[in-house]
Amino acid sequence: xxxxxxxxxxxxxxxxxxxxxxxxxxxxxxxxxxxxxxxxxxxxxxxxxxxxxxxxxxxxxxxxxxxxxxxxxxxxxxxxxxxxxxxxxxxxxxxxxxxxxxxxxxxxxxxxxxxxxxxxxxxxxxxxxxxxxxxxxxxxxxxxxxxxxxxxxxxxxxxxxxxxxxxxxxxxxxxxxxxxxxxxxxxxxxxxxxxxxxxxxxxxxxxxxxxxxxxxxxxxxxxxxxxxxxxxxxxxxxxxxxxxxxxxxxxxxxxxxxxxxxxxxxxxxxxxxxxxxxxxxxxxxxxxxxxxx
Ligand code: HEC
Numbered sequence: 001x002x003x004x005x006x007x008x009x010x011x012x013x014x015x016x017x018x019x020x021x022x023x024x025x026x027x028x029x030x031x032x033x034x035x036x037x038x039x040x041x042x043x044x045x046x047x048x049x050x051x052x053x054x055x056x057x058x059x060x061x062x063x064x065x066x067x068x069x070x071x072x073x074x075x076x077x078x079x080x081x082x083x084x085x086x087x088x089x090x091x092x093x094x095x096x097x098x099x100x101x102x103x104x105x106x107x108x109x110x111x112x113x114x115x116x117x118x119x120x121x122x123x124x125x126x127x128x129x130x131x132x133x134x135x136x137x138x139x140x141x142x143x144x145x146x147x148x149x150x151x152x153x154x155x156x157x158x159x160x161x162x163x164x165x166x167x168x169x170x171x172x173x174x175x176x177x178x179x180x181x182x183x184x185x186x187x188x189x190x191x192x193x194x195x196x197x198x199x200x201x202x203x204x205x206x207x208x209x210x211x212x213x214x215x216x217x218x219x220x221x222x223x224x225x226x227x228x229x230x231x232x233x234x235x236x237x238x239x240x241x242x243x244x245x246x247x248x249x250x251x252x253x254x255x256x257x258x259x260x261x262x263x264x265x266x267x268x269x270x271x272x273x274x275x276x277x278x279x280x281x282x283x284x285x286x287x288x289x290x291x292x293x
Contacts, residue, residue, distance in 0.1 A: 008071060033048065052098045172265050215263050
């Protein structure tokens with residue numbers, strides 16, 4: 001995969017860190033200006049000039065880092081485009097707000113501040129969706145709230161589905177896919193597809209990524225997905241990357257078994273005749289899933 005120079009990635013990765021500073025300052029400023037409308041808190045905005053003087057340059061630097069980060073690729077293109085442009089408008093809005101204050105155009109300054117804060121809210125939400133997936137907020141929300149947040153009422157990912165009788169589970173949808181959903185989908189799913197690879201459906205897994213096929217039926221040695229799982233955790237190519245939640249031994253063994261038995265889609269566990277060893281592994285997975293539920 002084409003990657004920009006490391007220094008660009010390094011500076012770009014400051015974006016998620018820095019971004020909280022201008023957000024905090026602009027929200028604070030908007031809150032102080034609102035408060036200052038009440039006679040009791042008239043002086044709440046006394047430091048407004050200092051706050052916006054800090055917030056505007058920080059917003060510009062943060063947006064700049066964001067542009068660099070976007071070069072690393074692997075984000076949902078339309079989400080990214082919206083986030084990028086709204087973020088740029090937010091930075092321009094912050095600078096305009098600062099200038100209006102400086103020119104003592106206080107009414108226009110307030111209008112500019114509140115418009116910028118509103119755009120900031122939308123930008124921030126898109127940014128969250130980009131990094132965490134669009135259902136990050138809604139996934140664990142209580143029912144009605146989930147609906148309001150636009151979440152889908154699907155089964156929670158990462159949980160082996162109704163494995164009361166694991167022998168009758170489809171090997172891919174019932175066992176392998178939940179492992180991917182739990183440990184890989186944040187980087188290989190609808191929001192981000194690192195290495196051009198998505199692991200959120202059978203066809204996506206079989207299609208592979210930038211480097212070609214990820215799994216080759218039966219052939220472990222020619223299945224980069226398995227090779228990467230097997231590498232030592234501190235190896236550059238190890239998946240999931242070091243520092244992220246790792247596969248358990250049982251999860252790794254189940255994926256290995258799925259590849260060895262021909263990367264089947266709809267076959268059930270029973271049809272693939274698991275050895276006693278594998279049966280043991282599968283019931284361990286079932287135990288893990290039961291705990292997670
Ligand atoms: C924290 C993010 C992250 C997680 C989680 C993650 N990956 Fe990756 N993965 C990447 C990145 C980044 C790349 C591309 C860079 C590279 O080739 O190492 C990649 C590349 C890959 C590739 C090569 C794709 C290609 O064709 O270039 C495979 C296969 C892969 N990952 C499998 C997995 C599996 C299986 C899991 C879960 C067990 C997983 N990854 C979890 C970030 C992640």
